[in-house]
Amino acid sequence: MNRGIIRYTLGRILCFTALLMAPSLIVALIYNEGWPGLFPFLLSMLATGLTGFALCFRQPAKKDFYAREGFVIVALSWLSLSFFGSLPFLLSGTINSPINAFFETASGFTTTGSSILINLGSISHSIIWWRSFTHLIGGMGVLVFALAVMPKIESADVFIMRAEVPGPIFGKVQARLSSTARILYIIYLSMTAILVILLALGGMPIFDSFIHAFGAAGTGGFSSRANSIAYYSSPYIQYVLGIAMIMFGINFNLYYAALFHNIRNFFKSEELRWYLGIIGAAMLLICINLSPMYDSVSLLIRNVFFTVSAIITTTGFSVTDFNHWPVFSRVVLLLLMFIGGMAGSTAGGLKISRVVIYIKSTLHELRRRISPNRRLPMSFEHKSLGDELVRQTHFYLSTYIFVFIGIMFITAISAPTFITAFSAVAATFNNIGPGLDMVGPAGNYEGLNDLSTFALSIGMIMGRLEIFPVLVLLSPRTWPRG
Amino acid sequence: MNRGIIRYTLGRILCFTALLMAPSLIVALIYNEGWPGLFPFLLSMLATGLTGFALCFRQPAKKDFYAREGFVIVALSWLSLSFFGSLPFLLSGTINSPINAFFETASGFTTTGSSILINLGSISHSIIWWRSFTHLIGGMGVLVFALAVMPKIESADVFIMRAEVPGPIFGKVQARLSSTARILYIIYLSMTAILVILLALGGMPIFDSFIHAFGAAGTGGFSSRANSIAYYSSPYIQYVLGIAMIMFGINFNLYYAALFHNIRNFFKSEELRWYLGIIGAAMLLICINLSPMYDSVSLLIRNVFFTVSAIITTTGFSVTDFNHWPVFSRVVLLLLMFIGGMAGSTAGGLKISRVVIYIKSTLHELRRRISPNRRLPMSFEHKSLGDELVRQTHFYLSTYIFVFIGIMFITAISAPTFITAFSAVAATFNNIGPGLDMVGPAGNYEGLNDLSTFALSIGMIMGRLEIFPVLVLLSPRTWPRG
Numbered sequence: 001m002n003r004g005i006i007r008y009t010l011g012r013i014l015c016f017t018a019l020l021m022a023p024s025l026i027v028a029l030i031y032n033e034g035w036p037g038l039f040p041f042l043l044s045m046l047a048t049g050l051t052g053f054a055l056c057f058r059q060p061a062k063k064d065f066y067a068r069e070g071f072v073i074v075a076l077s078w079l080s081l082s083f084f085g086s087l088p089f090l091l092s093g094t095i096n097s098p099i100n101a102f103f104e105t106a107s108g109f110t111t112t113g114s115s116i117l118i119n120l121g122s123i124s125h126s127i128i129w130w131r132s133f134t135h136l137i138g139g140m141g142v143l144v145f146a147l148a149v150m151p152k153i154e155s156a157d158v159f160i161m162r163a164e165v166p167g168p169i170f171g172k173v174q175a176r177l178s179s180t181a182r183i184l185y186i187i188y189l190s191m192t193a194i195l196v197i198l199l200a201l202g203g204m205p206i207f208d209s210f211i212h213a214f215g216a217a218g219t220g221g222f223s224s225r226a227n228s229i230a231y232y233s234s235p236y237i238q239y240v241l242g243i244a245m246i247m248f249g250i251n252f253n254l255y256y257a258a259l260f261h262n263i264r265n266f267f268k269s270e271e272l273r274w275y276l277g278i279i280g281a282a283m284l285l286i287c288i289n290l291s292p293m294y295d296s297v298s299l300l301i302r303n304v305f306f307t308v309s310a311i312i313t314t315t316g317f318s319v320t321d322f323n324h325w326p327v328f329s330r331v332v333l334l335l336l337m338f339i340g341g342m343a344g345s346t347a348g349g350l351k352i353s354r355v356v357i358y359i360k361s362t363l364h365e366l367r368r369r370i371s372p373n374r375r376l377p378m379s380f381e382h383k384s385l386g387d388e389l390v391r392q393t394h395f396y397l398s399t400y401i402f403v404f405i406g407i408m409f410i411t412a413i414s415a416p417t418f419i420t421a422f423s424a425v426a427a428t429f430n431n432i433g434p435g436l437d438m439v440g441p442a443g444n445y446e447g448l449n450d451l452s453t454f455a456l457s458i459g460m461i462m463g464r465l466e467i468f469p470v471l472v473l474l475s476p477r478t479w480p481r482g
Numbered sequence: 483m484n485r486g487i488i489r490y491t492l493g494r495i496l497c498f499t500a501l502l503m504a505p506s507l508i509v510a511l512i513y514n515e516g517w518p519g520l521f522p523f524l525l526s527m528l529a530t531g532l533t534g535f536a537l538c539f540r541q542p543a544k545k546d547f548y549a550r551e552g553f554v555i556v557a558l559s560w561l562s563l564s565f566f567g568s569l570p571f572l573l574s575g576t577i578n579s580p581i582n583a584f585f586e587t588a589s590g591f592t593t594t595g596s597s598i599l600i601n602l603g604s605i606s607h608s609i610i611w612w613r614s615f616t617h618l619i620g621g622m623g624v625l626v627f628a629l630a631v632m633p634k635i636e637s638a639d640v641f642i643m644r645a646e647v648p649g650p651i652f653g654k655v656q657a658r659l660s661s662t663a664r665i666l667y668i669i670y671l672s673m674t675a676i677l678v679i680l681l682a683l684g685g686m687p688i689f690d691s692f693i694h695a696f697g698a699a700g701t702g703g704f705s706s707r708a709n710s711i712a713y714y715s716s717p718y719i720q721y722v723l724g725i726a727m728i729m730f731g732i733n734f735n736l737y738y739a740a741l742f743h744n745i746r747n748f749f750k751s752e753e754l755r756w757y758l759g760i761i762g763a764a765m766l767l768i769c770i771n772l773s774p775m776y777d778s779v780s781l782l783i784r785n786v787f788f789t790v791s792a793i794i795t796t797t798g799f800s801v802t803d804f805n806h807w808p809v810f811s812r813v814v815l816l817l818l819m820f821i822g823g824m825a826g827s828t829a830g831g832l833k834i835s836r837v838v839i840y841i842k843s844t845l846h847e848l849r850r851r852i853s854p855n856r857r858l859p860m861s862f863e864h865k866s867l868g869d870e871l872v873r874q875t876h877f878y879l880s881t882y883i884f885v886f887i888g889i890m891f892i893t894a895i896s897a898p899t900f901i902t903a904f905s906a907v908a909a910t911f912n913n914i915g916p917g918l919d920m921v922g923p924a925g926n927y928e929g930l931n932d933l934s935t936f937a938l939s940i941g942m943i944m945g946r947l948e949i950f951p952v953l954v955l956l957s958p959r960t961w962p963r964g
Binding site for chain 2: 398
């Protein structure tokens with residue numbers, strides 16, 4: 001383990017993070033928040049920047065960088081970001097408990113969108129901005145962002161991207177990685193900018209347009225309104241956001257391929273077809289199930305479309321309280337929560353590609369056991385599915401279940417109901433946001449004890465980084481003595 | 483696929499099943515039930531026996547018998563048994579709906595113990611006896627029983643036992659299979675007989691002693707009392723039953739090995755140590771969690787011991803309504819429900835050995851990924867854990883999850899609450915019995931619609947046969963045209 005390079009890279013990431021707090025200063029100035037609005041960010045920038053500078057002041061002795069260093073750096077960075085990013089909440093007095101502030105910040109960066117804040121109306125614009133801005137940064141990855149703007153950070157780009165970008169298969173665009181990262185971020189930010197404009201054109205105030213565009217882009221779900229997006233009843237806004245969420249749940253490599261290669265590549269993606277197919281099937285099932293409850297077909301379709309889009313992309317915005325939907329519809333939604341969006345997108349969950357691999361490999365295994373002598377092909381994305389990939393994807397599932405159970409044990413100690421405990425873990429570990437019951441769309445995570453809040457925060461980071469980097473960081477094998 | 487041999491074997495199993503209804507006639511005679519008590523069984527025996535005779539009248543042309551035939555026979559037998567076994571319920575007028583009668587019988591044979599009967603007090607002794615007797619037969623396996631008493635049934639013993647006996651590894655006692663089956667059944671029936679005596683000595687009426695011994699032996703859980711075992715508050719009875727359930731959740735090959743080889747083999751079993759360790763850990767956690775609710779330590783320990791024993795062995799007896807326990811304790815119980823007993827026992831669930839393989843292989847995989855160059859050993863039961871076994875065990879998990887989701891979709895259509903739907907599937911698929919909420923210990927499965935009841939019945943059979951035989955039966959590949 002090359003500790004020097006970890007220290008150095010972490011330092012640079014922190015310096016970079018300090019810069020990301022600057023836009024909040026501008027918001028504080030625009031809204032005339034004065035010194036009480038400015039100093040939490042100035043002080044946080046100073047603390048983050050100085051820590052970062054102290055860490056990267058000295059160049060590392062050795063330059064070797066391998067997968068293990070990549071995992072450790074990514075996990076350490078996300079933990080540090082959630083710590084330093086929580087300073088503005090604490091310094092401004094918005095949140096008093098450091099654990100709660102850590103939770104809120106981790107929830108932002110991991111694009112979960114779970115909140116412990118109760119009264120959004122009394123919070124300053126600069127804080128609301130920072131809270132949602134973390135979604136934008138976390139969505140595509142903080143370190144990928146750093147790679148994009150500081151291309152000469154290290155020769156370690158592949159390992160960092162592999163650790164931070166979600167999905168079982170690391171995409172095709174491995175060559176010239178820092179320039180790839182830059183292009184991916186340009187696509188991402190352009191899409192976000194277009195969304196801001198479209199929302200503003202629909203009559204949403206410009207500040208709210210930014211906030212909700214960040215929420216949709218990162219598939220996070222933080223809002224500037226107490227009742228979230230339900231504040232805006234305009235069908236136009238709901239459709240724009242619904243379509244936007246689905247688009248941010250698509251693998252960004254596809255946009256890259258469509259822009260630089262051939263637009264037909266986009267629709268040739270098997271994962272995309274499954275993604276759209278699952279959305280369509282879920283909408284159909286829920287519409288049939290809900291139809292007796294709605295008089296207006298257009299309202300039914302709009303509500304179902306928005307909800308399915310918000311859930312499968314793990315954004316967690318809600319226009320209607322699906323807690324009151326029939327059991328069948330909630331089972332469909334629960335399944336979508338675990339499936340999540342596409343690999344290489346900003347969404348959480350298991351990811352479409354993993355679910356497809358589970359379905360295909362399980363069916364293949366059953367066919368193989370029924371007809372042991374026949375050689376049966378198994379392919380995904382027009383390529384043969386390798387045994388090693390299938391094996392690792394299945395191990396991901398068992399690891400996922402074990403971590404889930406572990407966090408659930410801790411949460412169950414202070415949760416008032418079973419559903420609260422289960423859905424709190426499901427909603428944070430899959431980076432969705434609101435759960436059910438006490439932590440439902442109308443509720444809040446504020447009632448859980450500190451241990452649970454901390455465990456759920458680590459759960460969010462594990463969910464966002466797909467577990468493994470955090471386990472590497474925590475493993476004693478990573479840190480041999482001496 | 484050798485259809486002739488399937489027809490022939492199924493026929494012989496049905497003839498054998500007709501004989502198993504005979505003890506109910508004796509019960510009807512003892513309790514002076516007269517013609518209304520006798521004719522349901524006489525008629526059912528006639529129908530089952532004649533059907534069986536018609537099927538096995540003609541010898542099969544070919545004698546080849548492979549794994550596939552074994553799976554199909556076992557799955558077909560269990561479906562037919564649940565059908566013919568439901569005739570006494572229908573003919574006696576105890577249950578009016580054929581679907582509900584099928585559910586109740588499948589619940590008996592699969593040792594699930596879920597019930598749609600509401601008023602147990604008004605039901606005749608012979609019917610109560612038959613209902614619980616199915617637990618005794620189903621526990622060790624109907625076909626294994628048939629092998630034991632009709633040793634010359636076919637040369638196909640290995641394939642049948644492999645399909646019917648639960649667990650990921652097919653045990654060590656493969657030689658002289660029909661005599662092995664006979665010895666296993668002798669051990670099983672002797673243990674049941676001892677339990678009947680011990681319960682009767684504790685002051686339980688002799689009929690109830692039989693019924694509850696059958697319930698514990700098959701780890702099924704049907705009772706003769708409306709409030710189940712809670713009717714008996716004697717600590718002696720609760721401890722006897724609690725210990726008995728744990729003993730019936732142990733792999734019967736261990737008893738065999740202890741009797742015929744060396745008693746030390748018994749405690750050398752790694753799976754046994756995990757089983758007892760999990761029981762101990764669960765008891766400790768729940769006792770700590772519940773201690774503020776109890777004044778009496780002895781009552782606390784007794785209730786927790788009985789409940790943990792009833793849940794991990796998937797028996798489902800209850801002495802206290804754990805629906806009202808704190809969330810943490812219920813999470814522990816839920817975990818135990820999915821873990822289940824040991825392989826080769828009468829218990830359901832995933833089985834201890836599978837769970838151990840998941841834990842060991844997942845930790846191994848993580849270590850391997852952190853230190854890719856180190857060769858790390860992985861063993862279970864003092865033998866190296868083979869890749870193929872690990873692979874198949876992981877595929878079992880994904881298949882299990884898919885089947886679970888499928889049944890849950892159907893159940894969700896008519897379930898009044900989410901917990902009802904989820905726990906109904908968990909309780910039937912894992913062969914436990916009572917779920918939570920509407921289908922909880924104080925509730926009943928009678929409120930679900932026919933489609934759900936049927937799906938849950940098939941789920942119980944899939945759970946008992948560990949999914950695969952039923953899938954083979956349903957697969958179109960098993961039945962090529964022509």
